[in-house]
Amino acid sequence: MKTYIDTGKKDTRSGFGAGLTELGRTNPNVVALCADLVGSLKMQDFIDENPERFFQTGIAEANMMGMAAGLTIGGKIPFAGTFANFATGRVYDQIRQSIAYSGKNVKICASHSGVTLGEDGATHQILEDIGLMKMLPGMTVINTCDFNQTKAATLAIAEHDGPVYLRFGRPKVANFTAEDQKFEIGKAVQLYEGKDVTIIATGHLVWEAIQAAQKLSEKGISADVINIHTIKPLDEKAIIKSVKKTGCVVTAEEHNFLGGLGESVARTLAENNPAPQEFVATQDTFGESGTPEQLMDKYGLNAAAIIKATEKVLKRK
């Protein structure tokens, strides 16, 4: 069984910062905006190197989204960054009208998504942003799993013409994907080949899915593990192919089970290849204060929860 090596824990938001810095050097059309969270979004290096291409909007997210839309009119590629909660729910209407409906080439870059923002609690966490963004026609929705993949995604979305929601997080997590990887929007990444169950994970839960698959293998259960970094457009082919082989599926995400990756997978299967499914996700609840590890444990968002869900879904096959 393939071993994935954690090359050292790093935060996905720093992957975004590193990608943005590289874009600053390679793509003169890239501009950045931030609503008073430069440190949190790791944007300082880009700003130091390209002060004229950075727009500090202050604590005014609605204006930031509108300005980002306006900057595209003139050929710029704006990367607008803030916490996921303020990047989506707070400005849903601005994104809907000025960006998505207007077809503007804006990259909404959202840090501190999910519950792993931790101690700040539910006002600063968000567990419904994937749902909000994937419901917007034309919006691409990406949720990356580690530092390297987030950096690669940041570079890739600059080449994509159209609005993108790029979701990443605060805590340091295992960095295990290749440094020189090619990030293909909409293309699933196969991590393990297995025959008993399909485990489909996104974001911080991908590393947990790898741990779960290794433990399941010790119990004689072989899992097909897929990293879905792009929730929309969804790689339906990869999902259908895998579930046709295994006959059941577990989805895992740091998001509400309503509106997230799990629902997208369920719809795909309902239309093409119905199969038993278990959802590792929060169960229609707000988050709370705590350390990221405590919260992942409390809300059932880790390898143990994936193993439990697998054992349950296998009984339903």
Added chain:
Amino acid sequence: MSKIKELEDFATQVRRDILRQVHKVNSGHPGGSLGCTEFFTALYQGGIMEHKPEFNMDGKEEDIFFLSNGHISPVFYSVLGRSGYFPVDELNTFRLINSRLQGHPTTHEGLPGIRVASGSLGQGMSVALGAAQAKKLNKDNHLVFALLGDGELQEGQNWEAIMYAAGNKVDNLIATVDLNGQQIDGSTETVLPMGNMKAKFEAFGWDVMEIDDGNDMQQVIDGLTEAKSRTGKGKPVCVLMTTVMGNGVDFMMHTHAWHGKAPNDEQLETALAQNPETLGDY
């Protein structure tokens, strides 16, 4: 014929277009559209904007305009059509199924002249601001114009943008506020009094000027010309333009009743009689 008379004739035809569009589908917003007829005519026909009807979304090397209060689409569509952006007879499709002329303007249907969707109020100033910043980055010395409704200024996002524009010396932006004092539920004074608009913009650091009669073509041309001369001096420019909602149709004037209501057949005839054909109906 004097230039002003020519522009007035153009505006009269635009008023006919507004009334006929709204009447045909029995829906739309004639009041605010009629009040802003002179403004749009001045922008697109009176030499205020340097613009290219062949239309390029990025609008480089030309002045560009954003309509924030998107419900007054009938006046925008009429002036764009009559300025060569698309065939005038397309006004026949206003608000109909499969039309590019949606109830509120959108880029989605690819109608030339429209650079952002508007309708959900309060967002246009921010977009104009972004476009103005892009012009500065591109070293393009052309201007960005925006029109906002006065009722629309009740939306908080405007004030985020107003703060930003002054704080960052966005001096290639001219934001015009259509002060007609009316909104859907009544006068702005009764719905939510907004106090001294001039003092508010000035307190936020804008260069503010006024057009006392925004339905007098000469005053609109002079006012907007003056506004242009004030750009490039470190401050965004605000034009407070007083207009009469429903201007040019006696029974629609000075009331919010025609904010979003179409005239019936008889009312249309009366209104058209007050605005005789000048350039030919579509």
